Structures are given as C-alpha cells and as structure tokens.
Amino acid sequence: MDTEAQHPERDRTSPSDETAGERSRSARVRGAARRGRLPISGRTAALIGAACAVFLLLFSHFVVQPFLIPSTSMQPALQVGDRVLVNKLAYRFGEQPRRGDVVVFDGTGSFVREGPRENPVSAAARWVGSGLGLAEPSDTDFVKRVVGVGGDRVTCCGKGGRVEVNGVPVDEPYLYRGDSPSKVAFDIVVPRGALWVMGDHRAKSRDSRDHLGEPGGGMVPVDKVVGRADWIGWPAGRWQSLAETDAFARVPEPDATRAHARGGRG
Structure with missing residues (x-):
C-alpha cells in the first residue's frame, strides 16, 4: 500500500508568469493605441461600415x-x-x-x-x-x-x-x-x-x-x-x-x- 501523501497537481503557470503575461498584453494594447491601430472586431467594423453608408445616403439625398x-x-x-x-x-x-x-x-x-x-x-x-x-x-x-x-x-x-x-x-x-x-x-x-x-x-x-x-x-x-x-x-x-x-x-x-x-x- 502506497502511504506517500498524494498532492494535487499544481498549476504549471506561476503567479509571476501570469503577471508577466498581463503586462505583456497591456503593453501590446498601449502600443497599438499609440500607433492608432486598436483591434476592431468584424462585427464592429460591419456596424461602422453600415453607419457610414447610411450617413452617405442621407447626405446625398438631402445635401x-x-x-x-x-x-x-x-x-x-x-x-x-x-x-x-x-x-x-x-x-x-x-x-x-x-x-x-x-x-x-x-x-x-x-x-x-x-x-x-x-x-x-x-x-x-x-x-x-x-x-x-x-x-x-x-x-x-x-x-x-x-x-x-x-x-x-x-x-x-x-x-x-x-x-x-x-x-x-x-x-x-x-x-x-x-x-x-x-x-x-x-x-x-x-x-x-x-x-x-x-x-x-x-x-x-x-x-x-x-x-x-x-x-x-x-x-x-x-x-x-x-x-x-x-x-x-x-x-x-x-x-x-x-x-x-x-x-x-x-x-x-x-x-x-x-x-x-x-x-x-x-
């Protein structure tokens, strides 16, 4: 009979690694913001495009x-x-x-x-x-x-x-x-x-x-x-x-x- 204490497997990612990852992601977002290239989802891009098209149509219809x-x-x-x-x-x-x-x-x-x-x-x-x-x-x-x-x-x-x-x-x-x-x-x-x-x-x-x-x-x-x-x-x-x-x-x-x-x- 194995009498050695069974320890649950630890998460291989240490707290310090998580902190480093968050810092890395934050740095990428700040860098993208400085460059004016914040990531935009496909849905957001479609909504922006549709809004621009509606604006252009209204502008052309009235102005x-x-x-x-x-x-x-x-x-x-x-x-x-x-x-x-x-x-x-x-x-x-x-x-x-x-x-x-x-x-x-x-x-x-x-x-x-x-x-x-x-x-x-x-x-x-x-x-x-x-x-x-x-x-x-x-x-x-x-x-x-x-x-x-x-x-x-x-x-x-x-x-x-x-x-x-x-x-x-x-x-x-x-x-x-x-x-x-x-x-x-x-x-x-x-x-x-x-x-x-x-x-x-x-x-x-x-x-x-x-x-x-x-x-x-x-x-x-x-x-x-x-x-x-x-x-x-x-x-x-x-x-x-x-x-x-x-x-x-x-x-x-x-x-x-x-x-x-x-x-x-x-």
Whole structure:
C-alpha cells in the first residue's frame, strides 16, 4: 500500500508568469493605441461600415448627391464618366435657377413620358447605387444648362447666328468647339415656373429643342430640378468647381423688356 501523501497537481503557470503575461498584453494594447491601430472586431467594423453608408445616403439625398455623367451632351464642361456633385440646397430656400446654371432635373413629363413603375427591388438598388455615385442615373434624369427662365423670350438664330434672350444676342463660350448655337430654329416664351435648357455640345444634345412639338413644349418645371451641379468630384485629375458664366450678364429681365417695348410704342 502506497502511504506517500498524494498532492494535487499544481498549476504549471506561476503567479509571476501570469503577471508577466498581463503586462505583456497591456503593453501590446498601449502600443497599438499609440500607433492608432486598436483591434476592431468584424462585427464592429460591419456596424461602422453600415453607419457610414447610411450617413452617405442621407447626405446625398438631402445635401449633395454624386451624379454620373453618361453622355457627351455637356462637353467640354463635363466628360463621360465624370461624377458631378449636385448641390441639393441651391434652390431650397427661395433661390431660383438662373441663366447659365448647370442643373440636374427629373425629365418625367417633359423630356420623357410617364412609364411603367420600376420593380421596387431594382428601384431601391438603383437609388442606393446612384446615391453613392456608383450607378448610372435613371433614364429620366438629365443634366443641362439653363438658357431661359420664366418669362424669357428665347430665339435662335438671330444676329450672327447666336441665341438671343429677351432680344440680346448671347455669346456662349462654353459651347463645344465647332458647334453652332443651334441648327433648329425656335422662338419661344418660357412660362413662369419653367426653364428652357440646352446642352453645351449642341450637336449631341437632346434638350428642350427636341420636344418643341410635344406637350409642355420642351419646358422643364422648376419643381422638377434636383439641384445645381457645382463641382466635379471624380476622377481625381478633374477635381474642380464648375465655372460660372457671365454669358447672360447683359440680358434684361423679361418684365423690363416688355416695359421698354411699351414705352417705345408710346
């Protein structure tokens, strides 16, 4: 019979070893903190990513939205593949679109007819993609330059083959080189609350001129304007603001034009 006292097996890790391990872990955490690389779990990273995506979507919905340029209609100012940043607050507080502004608008009812409703899932996917500037815009979204505002009389082509607004010929330095102001003759008065818009690459742009004989006459309701294109945000080599134009600086307001005409007849 074994009479030797049985001792329970001791933990092979001594207290001093545990203390050293804790110190080592603390040192690693402090070192990571100093380097700005504290460990983040996968779940935390996913939550942060989701929060950032929601913030970007809300920001693009209410403040600034990226808009992918899909065509050559606004060359040379905008190239295919540019992502412009559309200022959605530009016309929110009583400000109205001005002649020369580059605007993004919903052409439903003016440039395109009402179509069948899109599948809700694909519509949501498109909304997310366009909100982040990753997908092409909807077929009903357009980007053009404002040439006439409510009350303006816009004609083409007048003296020197130029567009005239309220009787004043307009020099348009933003036109695509080699393009004429218009090969389509027109003489229209813009209704109040509407816009007459044209592309800068007139030979490649389907704009208000192409809808003259349709309901609405090519006019875009102001309340269909999404916002003003103020900056090019991508690609990086084209980061810049869209230059304002003084092409319409000499154009009188329509009320002043009519008052002058009445005075002349007297």
